[in-house]
Amino acid sequence: MTMNAVSFIYQYVVGGIIFVVMMLLVLRSGELSTKTSEGRRYLVLLIGGFLLYLGLHGLSVLVFPFL
Amino acid sequence: MLAQAYGQPIDHAVLVIYLVIMVGFGATFARYTRSTRDFFFSGQRFSWWLISVSFVATLVGSYSFMKYAEAGYRYGLSSTMSYTNDWFSMPLFLFGWLPIIYFMRIASVPEYFERRFGRDARVAGTVLILLYMIGYIGFNFYTLGKALEPLFPIEALQSVEHLNLMAIVVVIAVICAIYVAAGGQTSVIMTDLLQGFILLIAGFVLFGLGLSYLGGFGEFWIHLPFEHAFGMAEFNRPEKFSAVGVFWQDGVANSIAFYFMNQGVLMRFLSAKSPREGRKAAIIIVLVLMPLTAIAVSNAGWVGSAIRGKSPEALPGLDDPAKINQVFVMVAELLCRPGVFGLVLAALVAALMSTVDTLINAVATVLVNDIYRPFIRTGKDDRHYLRAARVFSIGATLVGVLLVPMFLGFDSMYAAHAAFTAAITPPMITVILLAVAWKRFNRVSALATLVLGTGAMVLSFAVPEIITPFAHGVPMDEAAAFYKKYKYMRACYGMVTCMGIGVLATFLTWRLRAAAETVDGLTIWTLAAGRRRFKGGEPKRTTGEKIRLKLTASDDVTDPVVLIHPTDLARLSAGPGDLMYLADRRWWLGGLRSLHIKAGESTDALEPGTAVLCPAKIDEGRLRVGEDVVVEMII
16 A cells, blocks of 8 residues: 555545534534435535545545556 | 846736736726725625635635645645645534624624624734734735746846845735725625636646647656656655645645635625525535646646656756746746736736735724724724725735835744744634534633643744654654744644643633623524524525516615515515515626615515615615516525
8 A cells, every 4th residue: 555545544534533523513503404405405515525525536546646 | 137037028918918907807896895894795795606716816825826836846746635625624614604704794703702702802813813914915925026026027126136026016016905995805806706717727728738738648647757646645754745744734724724714715705695605605616616726726837747757858947956946937938829928927916916915805804893993993984994994905015015025034034924823823723613613612711722722832833842742753854944843743733732722621611601692693503593683583494486576666665675576575485574685687797786685565566576675775786777686585
């Protein structure tokens, strides 16, 4: 495993913990409500945004350099 | 000796024309500024796309093209890391901080501190933020002069050291001061919108020309050094550009500071027509525009690296390691025809100006709202404060220019500023985060975090070894000056230490229950109260359709309300007392001609398909009688 891959794993584990804590705050406070369609859309968007960056960085570290 | 001049006369002509257009463009929007609300927040009326694109120009600051192109040349694609690690804190920004400042009509972080913790916290916050921002204006002017001096070596000014640089700074400062003082936030947003487009277009034109020069993307990829093809740097090496360092310094501390604390950024989001629109803008910025911007500002370095890989004799200027920081200009000049290079230079100037203009406007906001209005001249009318804001804009520009010689003359000033900003950022953002997320976080724990946290940061400059347990194996550069030791990992130390102080102080003062007025609407748990206060009634969480209605003026409407037929109100899911937003039907105005107004009592006597207002309100929103307006319910 390259040191670049370690960077990727670290960023998304530690960054992921920060992200999850913030998501729990907005969900438990009711500011992001899953009871409305708009709230569910935002929930998908927030998690999707996280996964999008995770995917892009993963590809840029684990796949693209070896093409 | 006269330095080497980059570009042809036609390039310089393109740049001069660009500057003239900017002044005219910015000054045009002065007529939209009639109150301090317009001057600071553009009347809170803009659409998400206008905020998003203008934000790109604010984000790309002085030296961005130079700095990230240099990083791209030295480290490859990992130069994009700083622009692609902002998502982690977005949930709290979008659903906590943004609605709090919007609904509570909070004009600045110090104002938030006063309402949440009392006047002493406001004073501490004002001092720290003003020092940070005014110093930052001076620093931006300094980097602006440094970036442009090699492009405009004026022979007549070479006899006195730095005179050439100061002349460039003064010209740009005068241009910024004219349109910021005249049009405030509206002019800033509109000029930044134009500059944002120019930045992105110029960046991608340069990338296209680079790929064409190399013979296509395949050739570019083949000649890019293998270690430059990774999108993230190595974990903890080298000290100057390690992934863990960039993550903590940029992805955590700087990102949170940028979105939660930077006055210019707050004001940009407060200019949105609603928090929902601000949210859309933020999502587009972080998910779409930031990655694009990362490519736009970095690619000259990648292309330069690939060109050198293919033809080592190309770009001979890069043989000198001291000139690698000019890789952007060298690559641009190699790839661009005369005239096109002028456009690239315009993008460089756009990047410089658009950050400074936002800062100038932000400093004027803090000076008026946090010092002048509450402490010096209370109870004056709005026109008085608007005049004061204009004077403060010019004053902030002047002070910024006066700081440039200090940055030039003493390297330690640069060091002091860097060290100072590094020291105040973690305590400030920790206080904001805990204040928003935790009702129990009180005045004592906030002051403890500000004072002890700043002390802990100062201590880390005196004894950098205390950062070692937080350094994740990043080596300390023993030979570096004190402020450069662990300059990235200091953020990790600062965040953990300040968070620890804040939490501990809160537990130690657990019995101090906050009064309702210090938390209502000011934490994520009490935002409903903020919405009620904003609307002046019970808020609605549902949204209806956006509909078009014909605008009609009537002198019979005496209250500041819009009258709409019950059928149309039903389509809008609105009722009397709800806050409505009326905008010119031309979407591309982005809300420039628009108005927030409450819905009045509705009767069947009204004509369906019309919106009836008094002439004064129509004039306030610069709407056109007899034309359609797009209407929606905000809250």
